[in-house]
Amino acid sequence: MLFLLNRRNWGLNVLWGGAGQKPTATSVLADIVRIVKRVKDGTIGKSFNEYARPTSLANPHDIVNKYYFSVETPDSTGQLLRLVELFTSEDVSFEQVLQQKGDGNRAVVVIISHQINRVQLLAIQDKLKEEVDFKLLNYFKVLGTRKMKIIVPATSANLGAGFDSIGIAVNLYLTVEVLEESNDWKIDHDLGNNIPTDEKIYY
Secondary structure, eight states: OEEEEEETTTEEEEEEOOSOHHHHHHHHHHHHHHHHHHHHHTOTTOOSOOOOOOOOOOOGGGOEEEEEEEEEEESSTTHHHHHHHHHHTTTOOEEEEEEOOOOSSEEEEEEEESOEEHHHHHHHHHHHHHOTTOEEEEEEEETTOOOEEEEEEEEEOOOGGGGGGOOEEEEEEEEEEEOSOOSSOOOOOOSOTTSOSSGGGGO
16 A cells, blocks of 8 residues: 655655555545544644654753862861762762872862762752852763663554554653663563673673
């Protein structure tokens, strides 16, 4: 079966093929009934794409990275301990700490944290601002240690007369988390013991 579609949004398109005479005829008839109903209801002028979905931003708890902090402190006893207590209050631990030689009045402490999320980062920034004698000089995301989360919806094709050219997303998702580079493979899934969790999954 061959269809020539000339729509304002698409231009001229050619669709051919089908799932068989009866399924195709059913789909075409359903589309015709829908168009007739819209003409009768006066709603034929709707936009081509009626699908709408609210924008969903990433959860700040899922945005995880290591961070570099440069903090200016008084050059006196106990200041590093104060910094440790401040970071620990937000459950942030250190991967590396370096204190530059002070001038007797001020010193600079450089901190590289373990992985923290966006909420912890903002909390640390706020607490450093509240400390009168601490000054956050800089903070940067440490590159190369990111975690990426990919969420892909499942789809269903053969919609109406669109055959395999038109599909719809359904409320089922494949979620993949990609971590930093490693020499070992580890794949977490709940598909049963017959599916490998290491590099054998490709064999």
